[in-house]
Amino acid sequence: MRAAIMYEAGDVRVQDALDPVIEQSTDAVVRIVRSCVCGSDLHPYHTMSASDGPVPMGHEFLGVVEELGSEVSGFKRGDLVVSPFAFADNTCELCREGLHTSCPNGGFYAAGGVGGGQAEAVRVPQAQGTLVKLPVGEDSALLPSLLTLADVYGTGYHAAKQARVTRGDTVTVIGDGAVGLLAVLSAKQLGAERIILMGRHKDRTDLGRHFGATDVIPERGEEGIAKLRDLTAGQGSRAVLEAVGHMPAYEMAVGAVRPGGVISRVGVPQYEDAPIGFGSLFGPNITLTGGPAPVRAYIDELLPAVLDGAVEPGRVFDRTVSLDQVPEGYRAMDQREALKVFVTP
Structure with missing residues (x-):
């Protein structure tokens, strides 16, 4: 063969x-x-x-x-x-x-x-x-x-399920690859009311809007985090779905999640030293979850x-x-x- x-x-x-x-x-x-x-x-x-x-x-x-x-x-x-x-x-x-x-x-x-x-x-x-x-x-x-x-569909769905996305939620999806776009679709299926897609490729984010994204943020890093907080009255999202696997995406997830929220990682991590200390996750009672779907x-x-x-x-x-x-x-x-x-x- x-x-x-x-x-x-x-x-x-x-x-x-x-x-x-x-x-x-x-x-x-x-x-x-x-x-x-x-x-x-x-x-x-x-x-x-x-x-x-x-x-x-x-x-x-x-x-x-x-x-x-x-x-x-x-x-x-x-x-x-x-x-x-x-x-x-x-x-x-x-x-x-x-x-x-x-x-x-x-x-x-x-x-x-x-x-x-x-x-x-x-x-x-x-x-x-x-x-x-x-x-x-x-x-x-x-x-x-x-x-x-x-x-990819099951992986995007896993991201949303692990984040406990429910009806009326505000969800942020980081990454406009296939998994990120299907995480948008999955969050929509689970009843999320607002879905913010962080991605910078217009052909992909247009598909994300078709799948249910209500907002798109093309900016990255601190600029992207600031834009997201502007959209969420300074709070951030209760559920953040990280579908990339690189450290900058994880850092954006930490900046995007609100106190008491959940970061769900399904992008295969290409890093070992993710911040999880008092100032990042412990202090604001943030849950870190995810894994291979x-x-x-x-x-x-x-x-x-x-x-x-x-x-x-x-x-x-x-x-x-x-x-x-x-x-x-x-x-x-x-x-x-x-x-x-x-x-x-």
Whole structure:
């Protein structure tokens, strides 16, 4: 089969790879029909050393079941499925609590000997607990929106849920990438009355307004914080959703949240020393939460609105490439020429 492999920063190649096979009785082999490039894929694209490569890439995909291990039930060959970016058994205590990304029998694609989603096929461990069957065909016009259930839509929703967004809330979203925009959509779904999007790319913030943003702040740093406080009568927001993962975004979140509020981080942190002391979070009784989204816990909840067209999270895809063009997809996202790249076979 063909698969995207990263060798080092800036070096992604599509090449021949071993076909996936059933290794455990709980596995499935899935032929990938749609995948994409994630903003988090750009972190190794910027920083990975040659000594850490080569590694398979991709963790978001829709696919058709080709083979099933002997312990996998509820699926058959030919089923169209979506997979969360983290596989899990969906039966352990942590999964039952909605913490699928901490499942002791789980893990992540493109790590630990499991192939990546930017490929023609992939082995899915813990297939029965991980995969969700979709009631459409592989030619459905809904595939872009359904693909967002693998990561970005569920991650944006996790940001809002962890921040306990409720009806009437004022919410600030930091970051106009795909996760930030779908955090806007999620906050709107949960009833937020005012949603302030902090982003500076007009084509993206226009989409954010479509998803429910009521205000847009393009300024950054202290200037952006001052603008936000002007909009909120000097108080800041009760819920701040940080969808970037870099220190300047976190510092803006600390400046934007009001006393007693919540900062919910879902941007993969590219820093270790975040301020959490008396003057930043402790003194004003601010809650810091977030983490890798257990999107399997949200798929059943989010799927109906996608199927009936009430929401269109797939609008975050603004460029389509073939699998062999994936390196160009990385380049386009890195150069801010694309918001999120959709990958076809």
